[in-house]
Amino acid sequence: MKLPSRYEDLDLAFRGRLRPNRSLIVKVQSAFRSMEMLGGIRFLPVFGKSGSGKTCAALELGTHLPEVYVHPLDRNAVSDSKYFESEIEKIRFEAQGRPVVAVIDQYEEVAASQKELPSAFVERLALLDRGDLRDSKILFLWLTTSKSFQSSLVEATSRNERILISKEFEILSLDRDEWPEIIEETFQFHNDKPISDFGLIRSDIEDVARRNQTIGSTIEGVGARLADQIEALQDLSEYTVVMLWPVTDATRITRIHQFTDPRQGYKLDWSAWYRHLNAEDRAKLPLKEYNRARLYFDMRLVPIAAADLHALCNNLDDAAYTPPRTYLDRFARTHFYSIVTGAWDPTGYSPLRERESERARKARDWYLSVTDKPTQIGARIAASFSALGINAQSEETIKSKHSTVRADVFIERSGAEKPNKVIVELKAFAPDNTRPSSICGAVRTTLRRHAQFAGFVGAQ
DSSP states (O other): OOOOSSSSGHHHHHHHTOOOOHHHHHHHHHHHHHHHOOOSEEEEEOOOOTSSSHHHHHHTTTHSSSTEEEEEHHHHHHHHHHHHHHHHHHHHHTTTTTTTEEEEEHHHHHHOOOOTTTHHHHHHHHHHHTTTTTOEEEEEEEEOHHHHHHHHHHHTTTGGGGGGSSOOBOOOOOOGGGGHHHHHHHHHHSSSOOGGGOOHEEEEEEHHHHSSHHHHHHHHHHHHHHHHHHHHSSSSSSSSEEEEEOOOOHHHHHHHTTEEEEGGEEEEEHHHHHHHHHHHHHHSSSSHHHHHHHHHOOOEEEEEEEEHHHHGGGTOOOTTTTOHHHHHHHTTTTTHHHHTTTTOGGGGOOOOOOHHHHHHHHHHHHHHTTTOOHHHHHHHHHHHHTTTOEEEEEEEEEOOOEEEEEEEEEEOSSSSOSSOOOEEOOOOOOGGOOOOHHHHHHHHHHHHHHHHHHHHSSSO
């Protein structure tokens, strides 16, 4: 698990996704306009607190200003004039005529051991400005976390003020309100999983952000909380909760998919569900406890084609009816069956589709007539599992010391599969009610019920 807080630790592919720092971009554009009009090179000492995002903002200028070539200068270029000149020649060749931003990332420790270095470096720039680089558009940025060092760089330009863009430019961190989303994006990219899957939700990140002055220190604070959270998540429930939602067409399938990660066995997607909450629910619901329940019970939201239930559910009022083997075998090929029995294989995932056909039409008409019979449908699903050799019961009451839940279908898996008990909640909504708002509400009910069952929240 990774949550990098430094530019050099970010995945190369992610760096191009970093958000622009508008104040720096405006200053850089102004510098190049000045060079276009007046010629010569320019110099900008940039102050920023540690963790404010200076390096990210500077080294990714080329992402947001594609016409600009950005190149970092190493410490040898700062202290060795001959090396510096050869490095500049190499950069000019690589730039192929494009404007250049040359970035010196701190190196205050080099300057500390050589008190004359700021003056010597600026004098070197002044000579280039009057010589070989007078017709080249090169902007030198020196990033620093020290106000006094920035001042010494500014003072060194006293005899060459023409090259200085600004005396007290400070790069500010991105707006604090953006930090939680940036941290979520960074974590998701580097781990292929949302941070909520490790127990931290948006409000947790916002809490850390309020306590820190920069996005860098906030990322480190979130990382510390993650380390603590991982230990707490090791105590996993013996139950899995599967919400089963019959669907009659491609539109309803898509709506269910919006709340899940289908390839990973239809795991409930916290971020997708959270986006559908209104402002009042976001403010008042015990979201941290709900997310904990989602993880604790490994919650799934699984669609099943009505056509795959229709054949099983003939004679619903006959409790002794056993579906023919052909229909049972078709049921055993559903995503729902493979998830419940622990046979789900993400590498063999094939999207659920409900194509227009006579079979689908008949199933749709049938389903419209039985949405008021969830108990009978649950009993038939349990009977079908039993006929296939799986230990299943319908309308099973399950008690904990905190509360009681009722499973429409309760399954005990044999073998080493953990958790080995599956609670199935049947969401028999009419097709017209399979809307994002109703899906969100149904999921909220299940989260609340099982958060109470586990003792994460009190009875309400």
